Amino acid sequence: MGIKMATGLVYHELCMWHDAGNVSSFVPTGLQVQPDRHAEEPETKRRIRNLLEVSGLLGKLELIQPEPAEIAQIARVHPQSYIDRIKEKSRSGGGEVGLNTFIGNEGFDIARISTGGAISVMDRVLDGRVRNGYALVRPPGHHARPDEAMGFCVFANAPIAIREMQKKYQLDRIAIVDWDAHHGNGSEEIFYEDPAVLTISLHQNNLFPIGSGAMSANGAGRGEGYNINVPLPPGSGRGAYEAAFERVVIPALRAYRPQLIVVCSGFDACGLDPLARLMLHSSAYATLTRQLMHCADDVCQGRIAMVHEGGYSRALAPYCGLAVMETLSGIRTKVTDPFDEYVSGFGGQDLQPHQETIIEEARGLLKKKFA
Numbered sequence: 572m573g574i575k576m577a578t579g580l581v582y583h584e585l586c587m588w589h590d591a592g593n594v595s596s597f598v599p600t601g602l603q604v605q606p607d608r609h610a611e612e613p614e615t616k617r618r619i620r621n622l623l624e625v626s627g628l629l630g631k632l633e634l635i636q637p638e639p640a641e642i643a644q645i646a647r648v649h650p651q652s653y654i655d656r657i658k659e660k661s662r663s664g665g666g667e668v669g670l671n672t673f674i675g676n677e678g679f680d681i682a683r684i685s686t687g688g689a690i691s692v693m694d695r696v697l698d699g700r701v702r703n704g705y706a707l708v709r710p711p712g713h714h715a716r717p718d719e720a721m722g723f724c725v726f727a728n729a730p731i732a733i734r735e736m737q738k739k740y741q742l743d744r745i746a747i748v749d750w751d752a753h754h755g756n757g758s759e760e761i762f763y764e765d766p767a768v769l770t771i772s773l774h775q776n777n778l779f780p781i782g783s784g785a786m787s788a789n790g791a792g793r794g795e796g797y798n799i800n801v802p803l804p805p806g807s808g809r810g811a812y813e814a815a816f817e818r819v820v821i822p823a824l825r826a827y828r829p830q831l832i833v834v835c836s837g838f839d840a841c842g843l844d845p846l847a848r849l850m851l852h853s854s855a856y857a858t859l860t861r862q863l864m865h866c867a868d869d870v871c872q873g874r875i876a877m878v879h880e881g882g883y884s885r886a887l888a889p890y891c892g893l894a895v896m897e898t899l900s901g902i903r904t905k906v907t908d909p910f911d912e913y914v915s916g917f918g919g920q921d922l923q924p925h926q927e928t929i930i931e932e933a934r935g936l937l938k939k940k941f942a
């Protein structure tokens with residue numbers, strides 16, 4: 572191979588114009604809650620893109636313009652009545668469409684671009700125009716249920732894109748690794764009885780949605796064994812994540828041999844995030860990315876497509892994003908993360924016994940399907 576293929580980046584400014592609603596963090600404002608920024612605001616994501624530019628990496632990436640997802644593509648996951656409901660709300664000025672979830676005026680079309688971004692990045696990876704890629708889109712998607720918007724998510728971006736890829740490329744094994752701090756409940760539900768999609772979610776135990784993401788939820792019917800939850804205790808950091816990857820995520824992927832690895836990527840597992848209590852840092856995200864790449868090189872010609880989910884630290888999310896993009900592209904920039912030494916030094920970054928208990932229990936799940 573003489574030509575080293577580039578890493579793709581999907582970005583569209585209209586995604587940043589998505590209006591997540593007038594709330595304080597994620598609760599509605601009122602007489603007792605002063606209006607403030609929504610946690611899922613554009614600036615966190617825009618700052619990721621801006622740091623890529625300032626670092627010089629942006630110019631070395633293959634920039635991918637997303638097309639809005641077609642209604643027929645969205646309808647493979649969401650019923651038409653749900654799509655119509657989102658469209659009507661969007662056409663009448665916007666408003667609340669689900670738990671903690673708002674959409675602005677014309678937000679329907681922005682949400683379609685976000686979903687289209689997930690489709691574009693997977694398509695480019697599979698047709699070989701890029702080696703791997705990242706869709707930096709919003710609104711996010713991993714909480715969206717077929718007929719219910721929730722957790723800032725409107726359309727199930729990654730699952731819709733996966734359905735499109737299955738059809739276009741006749742794939743029968745795709746894996747989702749969801750490292751967002753919250754449980755990927757939407758992806759879990761959509762593929763719960765489907766062995767053609769292995770869903771793995773690492774998340775803070777019982778963070779959001781409440782009561783969701785237990786290890787006992789392991790898939791059903793023909794999909795039994797093909798949904799793996801690793802509910803990590805609050806305070807989990809680099810050691811817990813690396814152990815979970817080495818003992819659960821990577822062995823599951825190697826046994827399943829997906830034709831494409833999709834990462835639902837949230838940077839809210841970082842140590843400065845306001846919405847979660849985990850302790851990752853940019854160099855830890857780089858390590859996890861490297862582990863996935865080694866595995867992907869062995870099982871699916873390196874095909875990794877990442878789709879952005881959460882991540883609410885305006886300060887640290889950009890450096891986590893840069894670390895992932897540097898690793899995916901194999902290009903180191905001169906930018907160093909000024910927070911990395913600080914967060915990586917937090918107490919308890921090494922694997923703790925109570926975390927190991929959970930990870931070992933999750934490893935036990937693999938024996939049923941993948942031993």
Ligand SMILES: [Zn+2]
Nearest residue numbers: 751752753881
């Ligand atoms: Zn999240």
